[in-house]
Amino acid sequence: MASGGKTPGKPDDRPQGGSGDPSKSDIGDALRSAYEDAVKEDIPAEMLDLLGKLD
Template sequence: MLGSNAKRKVEGKMTPPAKKTVPDGSVGDALRSVYEKAVEEDIPQEMLDLLGKLK
């Protein structure tokens, strides 16, 4: 399967990839939200046990 650059070159002249428009701040807000949720999660006991074995 051809990558996007190879496909555009095969079809003829090189064309720039289409730009995706995203409302300002929405990506940053989404990343902050996901990060905060991950930080707030408890560490599973199995993971703590494995980390304890490294000592």
Template sequence: MVPNAKRKVERKAARPKGTAPDSSVGQALRSVYEKAVGEEIPQEMLDLLGKLK
């Protein structure tokens, strides 16, 4: 068990202070989400959704 605990400490030490381990992934996901939210819904999709009613 000690070698695993040592590896975790080494990983934490390698990270820059003040950054979360997933901060770049989170930023990328937020960017993609914002782009998707800003896009218009294609008319074909709206037509298909209208048929579900």
């Protein structure tokens, strides 16, 4: 068993944010953009039909 008292993979072993890493900002921007694109999409007619059958 590994010494040190910590179990690998636990949340406290992950790197902490706030390092100012620009790649994290780029990822956030990409996620926001993808979300906005998804929100703007129309709901497919098949999905609306299925939802209508729930009533």
